[in-house]
Amino acid sequence: AQKITQTQPGMFVQEKEAVTLDCTYDTSDPSYGLFWYKQPSSGEMIFLIYQGSYDQQNATEGRYSLNFQKARKSANLVISASQLGDSAMYFCAMREAGSARQLTFGSGTQLTVLP
Amino acid sequence: GAVVSQHPSRVICKSGTSVKIECRSLDFQATTMFWYRQFPKQSLMLMATSNEGSKATYEQGVEKDKFLINHASLTLSTLTVTSAHPEDSSFYICSARHGTDNTEAFFGQGTRLTVV
Numbered sequence: 001a002q003k004i005t006q007t008q009p010g011m012f013v014q015e016k017e018a019v020t021l022d023c024t025y026d027t028s029d030p031s032y033g034l035f036w037y038k039q040p041s042s043g044e045m046i047f048l049i050y051q052g053s054y055d056q057q058n059a060t061e062g063r064y065s066l067n068f069q070k071a072r073k074s075a076n077l078v079i080s081a082s083q084l085g086d087s088a089m090y091f092c093a094m095r096e097a098g099s100a101r102q103l104t105f106g107s108g109t110q111l112t113v114l115p
Numbered sequence: 116g117a118v119v120s121q122h123p124s125r126v127i128c129k130s131g132t133s134v135k136i137e138c139r140s141l142d143f144q145a146t147t148m149f150w151y152r153q154f155p156k157q158s159l160m161l162m163a164t165s166n167e168g169s170k171a172t173y174e175q176g177v178e179k180d181k182f183l184i185n186h187a188s189l190t191l192s193t194l195t196v197t198s199a200h201p202e203d204s205s206f207y208i209c210s211a212r213h214g215t216d217n218t219e220a221f222f223g224q225g226t227r228l229t230v231v
Contacts, residue, residue: 035219035220037222042224043206043208043224043225043227044222044223044224044225045159045208045210045222045225047219047220047221047222050219091158091159102149102161102164103149103159103161103210103220104161105158105159106158107157107158108157108158110156
């Protein structure tokens, strides 16, 4: 079974609007971490935001916020006030405490910000 | 934040030759580094976990004799693609982590390998 599912292969958003990128996960480990990365066309992986399974509040980093719904096992990324430079591939990832500590990635969402 | 440097960023090689890719942690010691492979428009697939001073742990289906990993120091891991073939053409990217579990993995810039 897929551990990380991103159901939106591609998304479009108008500049200055907000956009939500979906991510659901599957784990039986009570301790885990959820990550979002941005990958522009250059290929580098840019860390955006982290949410721990025991964190009580949703993580926020500038224009990025993570809508963490633990019971639904979802960790959606919200980007507010989209900018043209936000156009990129976005990956959701999970690290389970009981694993070998590597990240498991979703299939990604290609976000295009329209002027 | 911590920086991971990967070199080279692009390489073209002939079939049958070997290519070495370096992954360095510049301002921290990384006991564990990870090597991923990414095909166009696809996700990152873990190839192996590189542990300083010990043998790498390879994921199922990854040929350890073809993808040689050496983690000789706390700041350097290398991936050597031996006897490269066109089907090895891909984007290879490394990551390194330090600290506790809630620190993000820092990624190198990636290496785009083309085998001709």
